[in-house]
Amino acid sequence: MKLKKLKSSICGLFIIMLLALVNASCSNGSNEDIVSDYMVTVTAGEGGTAISERISYVVGEEVNVTATAYNGYSFMGWYEDSNLLSTEISYTFNMPARNIQLQAVFESVSQPSEKGRYLVVYYTWSNNTKSVADELCSIIGGNMVEVTPSTPYTTDYNTMLNVGQQELNAIDNSGIYPAINTKLDSFSDYDVVFIGYPLWYSRMATPMQAFLHNHTSLLSGKKIALFCTSASSGISGTVTDARRLCPEADFLESLRIGSSSADNSHDTLVGWLGRIGVAVE
Template identity: 30%
Template sequence: MKRVLIFILALALICTNALAAGISQNGTSVTVTDVPEGGKLIIAGYDEAGRLSASRIYAPENGTINAENSISGAAKTKMFLWDMNMLAPIEMTEQQPSAGSKMLVAYFSWTNNTDGIANHIADITGADKFEIVPVEPYGEENNNYYDENTRAYKEQYDNSARPEISGTVANMEQYDVVFLGFPIWYGKAPKLIYTFLESYDFEGKTVVPFCTSGSSGISTRELVPLAPGANWLDGRRFSGGASRDTVEEWVNSLDIEIEEEPEVTDNKMTLTIGGAAFTATLEDNATAAEFKKLLPMTLDMSELNGNEKYYYLDGNLPSAASNPGTIHEGDIMLYGSSCVVVFYKTFNTSYSYTKIGHIDDPAGLAAAVGSGNVSVEFK
């Protein structure tokens, strides 16, 4: 466990921008040139929940590394250039949350005080919510703070205690900002929060801690090293019954951009790709109507031909395919009866599709989808 942690620490201390200087990628083939002595390329694979699943390390030959940016079974990969002699990143760049950040409120609450604050934050920001629930619930005996035999007391004074969490955050990668809430137990965050932080990759995310307590202030010093590469904002303590207005005042004072929900009417949907949101207009046909019934959904779309991302749905949609002649950047099409395609370039085609809709303003779409596979949320 410790070795895995050290490795995750090492990985997470640097970001993909470290590779800006000498990297080129063609499909999954990666070439890094001018690698300094001791430099090695680490390609890390992450599962759907954003957890490290596997990794490969490539050494240079004559200052050049040739590598494959793919890990079997991984939902996403990241590349890191690492100085193995110094055990330090070769380059580091600071990451800030982008405008229109996607947010999550993750919190543990035993007697529902923190739960109330988490609800206010989710309501104010539109953030998704994830309650951190222990697999084994804490018993009423924890009310007796001073009893050294209670589970909470024993865990809080045991450095290695990591109580198991029930369930996982779906697609943690999509979140730029994570509000992290907990009660104060014996002056610190409950060990369940330690488990949570060690379960995901927080590199590049902004973590905003908040707590409730009887009187103690928030303590995050011991949490920060558990989420390496994260940008931690100052924490805030609330009393259990803090009002929505109090919470809102705090949220508004934070250095984060709150995502404006684009207005969605009956024939509209939103595609969210990384931090970018695109409004699309649906066609007035049976295909679009059935597609809309599937929303919201997040599709891990595959790259094809440098102009489209596609995903095969589990079931079929009604189709009435014809050859459109020209595919326009931003077209959302059905190929066959189950393959959803988002086109990010304009070109002529000889294939037939059923049109589902079109992104109203596709400027920035190509940059948002990038050159590889990409997760797209439709809602």
């Protein structure tokens, strides 16, 4: 009887150990199946190139992909399968728990048969907007005018923004605009007027607001294309400013260029010009 009980105990112990080994094996196998890195594959359709900073990312990591359009083509957007994800040339997203396949899609730009007459009006504080305005003029062959404030702003960034905030408050609350030195008698020689400026507190810089305010009647019925430089904020607040200041103007698609890309804006400008129907030199 004692021998039977001993055999039974040994058998039970063996079964318990066997089950533990099986569970450990299953647990280890499931750990091996956990994927820590996922792949990002980018391809480009006809008319441009597309790149990703890396090919593998962990879940939640920030991914940045960039498209570049060739001359004669315009970037249309980033697609996954047939789904449009973004129309931004530089697209940033957080990595999901799956592999991603993105395609940059481009479209051939049909240029007008005749070149137009263009004017680029810009205000700059840090010279970022000037860099973009210079590049724009080199592409379209237009004339250029710089808006200058009657009282120059300080070179200290924070102090300048404080002054800018006060001027924005004066515009919004009292309709008082800062004085500027720039005045034009007519825009009749131009088919499109390009307006360039930096963003101050997500608004159009006040010297450019003053310029549009002073020339509202002359810009009535004119085609206006807005472009701005910004470190982070979007352009929508400045479009609202422009439409308020020039309600009778015909506004084309606007363009925001990141401050860090101001010195390398050629391809972005060419794609934008194609979308708004402006011939490239």
